[in-house]
Amino acid sequence: MLKKIKINNNWHFSLSKNYNSNKESIDNRLKSHKEFPAKVPGTLHTDLLNNKIIDDPFYSDNELRMDWIPECDWLYQTKFDFKGSIKNNIDLVFEGLDTVSEIYLNNIRLGGTDNMFVKYRYNVKSILKSKGNELKVLFKSPTRYAADEEKIYGKLPVALNSTRVYLRKAQYSFGWDWGPTFPTSGIWRNVYLEEWSVAKIENVTFNTISINKKNAEVEVNIYVNSSDKKDLALDVSISNRDTFYEQKIPLTSSSKNKISFKINEPKMWWPNGEGEQNLYLLKVILVKENIVLDEIQKNVGIRAIELVLKEKNNATFKFRVNNKDIYSKGVNWIPADSFLPRVNKKKYSELLLLAKQANMNIVRVWGGGVYEDDEFYNICDELGLLVWQDFMFACGSYPENDDFIANVSEEVIQNVLRLQHHACLAIWCGNNENEWIWYQEQKLSYKKMPGYNIYHKVIPGILKKIDPSRPYWPSSPFGNDDDPNSFESGNTHQWNIWSRWIDYTAVVNDKSLFVTEFGFQGPANKDTFEKYLPIKNRNISDQIFEHHNKQVEGPERIIKFLSGHLPIKSDWDDYLYLAQLNQGFALKTCLEYWRTNGRTNGSIIWQINDCWPVSSWAIVDSDIKPKMSYHFVKNSFAPQLIYFTNDGIRIKIHLLNQNHLSINGKLRITIIDSGSGKIVSEQNLKVSTKNSAITEISSMWLKELPPDNNWILTAVLFDESNTIVCKNYYTLKFWKHITLEKPQLKIKVINKKDSTYLILKSNNPVFFIDIYYPNVTFSDRGFYLLPGEQVQVNIIGKQIKSFNEKDFKVYSLNNYLVT
Template identity: 50%
Template sequence: MKKKIELNNNWHFKIGDEITGYIQFKKWKKCVVPGTVHTDLLKLGLIEDPFYEDNELELRWISDSDWIYRNVFDYPDEFEKESPVILVFDGLDTIAEARLNNESIGKFDNMFRRYEIDITSRLKEKNNELEIKFGSPTKFAKSQEEKYGKMYVELNTERVYTRKAQYSFGWDWGPYFPTMGIWKPIYLLQKTNASITNLKFSTINISENKAMVEITNNIEGVEGSNFILDISLSLDDKVIIKKSVTKVSNESRVRIEINNPKLWWPCCSGSQPLYNLTVKLINENKQVIDVKTKKVGVRIVKLLLKENGNNTFKFLINNKEIFIRGANWIPPDSFLSRVTKDKYLKLLSLAKKANCNMIRVWGGGVYEQDFFYELCDWLGLLVWQDFMFTCGSYPDDSRFLENVKNEVIQNVERLQYHPSISLWCGNNECEWLWYQNIDKDIKKLPGYKIYHELIPDILNEIDPMLNYWSSSPFGNDEDPNDQSSGNTHQWNIWSNWVDYSEVKNDNSLFVSEFGFQAPANIETWEDALQKENLQCNNSLFAFHNKQVKGQERIFQFLSENLPISNEWNDFIYLTQLNQGLALKTCIEHWRSHSLRTNGAIIWQLNDCWPAVSWSIIDSDLKPKLSYYFVRDVFLPQIISFSNEDSCVKLNLNNHCKEETFYGFLKVHIIRQQTGEIIEEYEEKVSLNGHKNNVIYNVSTSKLDKYSNYVLLASLFNEKSELVYRNFYIKQKWKHIKLPKPTIDVKFESKPDTGYICLRSDLPSFFVDIHHPHLNFSDRGFILLPGEEKKIKIVNNSEVPVTTDKIKLFVLNNYLDS
């Protein structure tokens, strides 16, 4: 059996000897592996918090310097003396040379690759000294740019010369921290003469009660010997299938038919059963010499691009249409070693609770850790996986292509078995930006062959069952972002200064990026800025919005839709509310046109630092107000409005594929100035799965006699539980006058948790709740008089919960008549 000894302890680091100055950093200091130079310096108290105020500007010297890591280890007692010893680097960031006992053993230039080095002949019994020198990524990138020429690249142009997380060079939502260090584990490995090097799993086809799967084993060292492969699939601790392979070669493909398979589905469409796949390599003495295990799911994913002769962009899971409700994922920290399993779990669980069924791993970050994809399998989150190229041209010389080839092979082989992986995508926005800014012929794009030749050729060889899409956005038209084919990025809204109300003109087949900015939550800013800088016009607050003229857009779009307040807490509430209304409006539009539009993926789920950005969850893992708007509009059943044929039509959209919805609709007409409910209607409703039908009409002549009104629609299920509530107004909210409500707040304690109960005397719009030590299960809701709203609370400290710490925000209070 393989033996593995981790080398993640007893590391020391220092600045490079040739760097002048920085005397205090020239002595060896303890460090953490996996980690980064920045986080090690921070832990030692040698630098201030990189995220605090504008400390980013004071820390650029770190990336401009070389750093050396050192470890001393003995030959492991567990290892055999006569067998080779392999040194494995799972991830080095990025430009590095390793030396063992003062001899060079390798140079490295790709943080996305795993490196194995046979060090058998260089090992001593005691005190083996391993040194890894990390070269400055900024100096390396600039030197390559000077040597080979500046290419068309958005943001920092030199970044494309390094196979490194591109966002680390700064993005329009993140700071400039090109990191260095051992960002993944290091270990010694001793293999047996024969071993399983890779295990792949694919679902070939499914029928009503059968599934054909293929298991591919890559094996080394089996030539000329008699080996057996024992393969078993089990579910819920029960062995379903066992099979033995007696003719074992370097690549053994085995097809197995499963009777009555339990299919894996994305969340909200079914369950996520995971089979245990175990493969044992057995020698002629019947000894098990290697074992590989994986959790796999039986499912088929298809991307449909034509339907009835027309262009489409539709995901079919197990031959059933799925409307994609997704969010874009960026690395959750500028310093990747701080992204713990707990952080992954919290963020992805929040995505599922927001009724997302897809996560797009954006191409400017990293191929995520194994645990990320394991969680997506378990939670039922489909993964759209970009390869790590974004927003620019890339070198395509033979050396660069060979580096990329190894990167792609390693990561596809590592990830392909996950049932959550639903699409490989070549890059983010490279062709589109070239088309927009340089040349209408996208084939002239440097790097074009990476996405249209190299990657698809590799995938055809090692993962032919899964779909590949060359870029996002992309399609069949001259403009890669044309709405007539493929997928689009909707950035006229926000980035091109167009308001979200204009989404009504979007006719995309599938939208894989759209978004709207808002600041992080109040408590997050209190840890990022001094108290005197907590002001909406403060320059340090603006420093945390990395988009050019991002703050100007915040103010413009706020003034276009909502009242403005410069008071800090009010400003946070109103801008987060505006973001929520924007995302809600866009998603409602695309869901109501789901016969054409087949999915919407929000930019973006999360943040990497305290920011004003497009995220719906801030860097402290606290949902913004917009998160709750997204959660609700991604529900299986929603109500939307359309004004046509002299009627305001209420449309019920039911995305439950197999279920007919039964319930009832309540309609309220509310007089704006007084909050009086003028008329109220109730109607039973039902709708089959995957339908979008008009379920109620209100004549515009009836509404017009009330002049200024709010039309409110509330959908209830058969248990009289509120499912969805929506509003219709003719004016923008900033032009409406509403009376201030009185909202009664009470706490209700139960053994396992607590609740806050709210009652209002008037219709209250977009109620938000703030407490310095609590999170709430719901925010931004509409409360009608006579209703009790019970909200689960989560106490984040030992501080007693009291009502005097509760602060309510209600849009009415800014629209007082």
Template identity: 40%
Template structure:
């Protein structure tokens, strides 16, 4: 195979609609073109050439709305030599075109596309010539196409935010969501190349593994496309092992299939993070004709078994994901596209965000159905890091067409997506859509005689998954299950009664969902991130710019509402940032503690959301600049392998110990009362045997037993001890923080240099009085903290490791500590 990369420098022209109706490929003007980069989208090129301002800055989003009204044309020239023309086939391959595009080679029309989610191939051998060739890609305005389809539709389908989007296969979030801007771009958003092929090419490799005791039996199915009849050798090699298999093939023109059987004795298994290692095997497949190797491809796979267990119990029906016969409590978050302009998302972006997820003790991410199927690099990294993927198909919060052409488009998309992702052990469940079944059931789109889109999620997608990937569970929708799609008794559940219905976050304890696949709470992004999209005059909590960067209706007002319920409300932007983030952490803490204490009555807790696509006040744990919000640290602690949970309930403290490890242990749980100023009152202790992979209710303690008499000036602390070592601590405030008599922080911070480079430090924080949500900062640099926004308990030193980008050799960095009293 010869490959001619066509990425890099192109030319780009914007055409208003009135002109677009008159123009053709032959009549394109010679002037007005700007330089473009591929992969790319038009907004990035317009920014790079100074034609539009940065849409993320201030309210510039409104200034660039004209871009979506234009058609956009890409063009370039490339040179062809004899080597390419002499091959049996030459294909023009686009890994991603967003979205409605016509492709022209040397002035000849070679095809049209209308799906941004899949690869497109065109046979262009007969369109090419020796020497200089031209390639033009004309993108129609998605707004114009989609709104025209809506206007011609007999049934005006409805959807969240921008209803016309359901008439095409373009990422829905690009037209705006309650956390994202309206910036629907177009472009050659992934790679493009010419592939000159001889005899045949390897189309697909599927490794299907059956685990039988200590033996992994792999069936390797290989699809090939032949361009002529030929005798070839197909060789399979298990890299790193003495396993080589060869087949003689008599290829026929068109589709050909081959199959190998492979056994691995005593295989190393692939496990989610926290349960074991992530062993990945590599199979290499090569196709040869005589001494000439035509093509070579490799795939990675893991040996692992996945099951979705739903069994009747006293609360309804379980929803447990088992990996290798071990039930796993799924701890994690929902993933949205990492940028409004997707070509900016590279492997480094994925690695940073996925590493943050793993460091926060997460073992699952849900790829949400209003975004995209992520790049291969995303799934490769999840395989390596042990992060399980709940993979939505891209249908969200809307009704969808069920016309023959649309269902065919969806089936083609699903087949390509399943084939691309099915070898990844990290992908553990397919899901048909986001909230569409729920929306129909609760009449979000009015009274309808039928459920538009039902045949997609309940017929087309399960058929595709069943045929192409039968060993992985398929789930029709999220949420789904029970008499109501958002039932607490079975299936998965989206818990939005708190944020959406303005209920206090202590109400999370009333939610006994079997698998909570969405719940969330908003906060501002970090102050440094805010500085990046504002001018100094914008930096106050109710400025127009701050409100513009919260896309939920009344979002800023909700932040005030929920913050004032628990904490004093600051007037400065710094204070508002810090306190909304702390309040977000406190809310998520309540939910996670409750659901983990119910393990495996509840079997999953996925936060909405991990990340952002632009700088915004949202439900994210990590903002657009990849800065950790306070809630990130809360979640990291709440998802720890061993967790102590304290809950106040009518004058009593209920206690639980949660153990995610596969080993049990014995320990001592001590619960004690303290004054906020640090005076010890009383304590009780109990020896407890903690089973593996379980939650145990330990004891109920009356407040009087702990010496508690003034709940506004006292708190409860628990510590789990094993062999003289503290395994976990927990605090329980007895009144809302805004009503407590919290002392001003007077902590001591002892700082020690750990490495010779002067970039790693150990901070030991102590205080005679209780400190709520203490957070450290290194003056003058953005440091990385192992932990932050933690409670400082009198008598219990808190050790935090700090890494700095700047070297401090001759002197120690200046470390500051603040807490909730710093902003009152």
């Protein structure tokens, strides 16, 4: 039976004797080449931090004093014994080395590495000893390597750091407009010995060939590495709680063995909100004369995914899952930490569960990061989150020399074979924005772009052989027009709003078929920022605070757009509340427009997460604390959405009903005078919606509302049990021009043994309530409350104390708009 023996322990690191840096700031302990304990998987920066050689890279502007680290060469080494049998095949496997290194075992050079996205494997059978094996990895400076490659092959048109494209390393580590510059080095994934006898399973792929309610045909391909195929056989089974299918076949002379199954009454896998996430267990066992040599198990889903580009002779762009058209509601995913080994299963689970709970059904893994760990995709399978998977190229032209193409080809093959069995994996995409940026800046056809062959020939050629049934899209954005970001075909990135200083209200001019990027910045949460910013720097015009916004003129944009909609307040707490609120307004406005305009088939927010504490487009900050905007997004993506249309004569109130549920209840319509904040009109209407997607549930004449647009219209839909189904508001005035009454909130705290929740009521309309207590996360933020309603807000997580009403600080927009 194949065995894996981890070699993650007892590692040490030191500055290489030829460390190639003239920086005087290097610690004398490092210059003496002293060895320090290292963590594997890990990174150089985190090892330096753990050994108290550097301060927290995220704190204040410490980033600026760490540029010497990637300039140096570093040595990692360990010793280990081997208790296995040298009669077997023995491979030394590195699942991830970041990035440029040379590997030595017992002073014999095994090889060099230059791609952090691939697995490196070396046959060490003849080198291993039973005692005292010495394994060394010499990491070379990634910045120097990239610069040297650029000198050889020439500078290419690239956003940000131009040298980065010459190194197959996470591109964001060179700095991005939301992230710091930390080009790391290290053994960032597991290292182990793999001991096997005459044969082993290299890869297993799974595809749904056809599907209907009665049966499905699925195909399993097994790739086997063997020196002698005599008497080798495969035992392949697919099962769930109700069914079991099995086939046993002798191994063929080919390295690839194909087996098909017909599954009766298949339990299909569906995206979140569309059905259940049914998974089957696929088990592949390699045997020789009834002795098990190797075994692989994978969870797989039976489903069909199509990318629809044409409908009734008109261009479109949408996903069709199991023959059902899906509106894609999602987020872009960036690496969840600047130091990747700190992204563990818990962090994956928390972030992806937040996506599911916000009614999302798709996550795009952005091309400037990494192919995420297997656990990421396992969780997406379980939660029903489709994955749009970019290949790791972003915002630039890329080289096409033979060595680079060979390196990329191996990267593509390995990662496609590793990931393709996942039910969640909806689409491969060649890159992020390369063609679009080339077209914008060079004013030439993207076909002339260096790197064009990678996305239009190399990658699709590989996919045709090993994953032909899954949709592939060359870039994002991309379409059939000269402009890769055209509204007329394909998908778009909407960055006129925000990045080109255009307000989010201009979204009504957008005619996208599918939006794969758009966003609006807001600051991180108070607790998160205050952990990393000294007290003296908690000021909106402070240089250190601005350092924690990486976009050029990012802080200025926040202020500019804030001034367009809300009062400007420079007090630290007020600024955080108002800037986060405006981010919520922006995302709500855009999402509801795209979701209801009848043309757009998907909206994917930039972005869900951050890799460090920063003001950015994220809706969840780097400490996994949802911003206020997260809750606006959650409501805008809800299965039932109230929205308003205005033709200049009448305002119509519609219900978008994703699940086509029949709802019998009432609609509460309230009109508030925006000059006084008082309710001037209220009515309750009976509502009965049948199983339709969109229903007009009420309307009113504009002339019957208070003059000069001095009104706020609210609509709340209740079901038969008087539970709120959904609610929304509508006004033609900017909130900064509205007057509200001082809030008359009543808060009751319910402390139970294992939980605490708040009951909020109000005697007057109170808008965009936010509750704060240090290091506490609340289940809802930014909601509004009308007389007669009550809202329960839960405290998330384990309770360590009892609270009372006076413990909480409560914000609302009323406090800033009082007469």
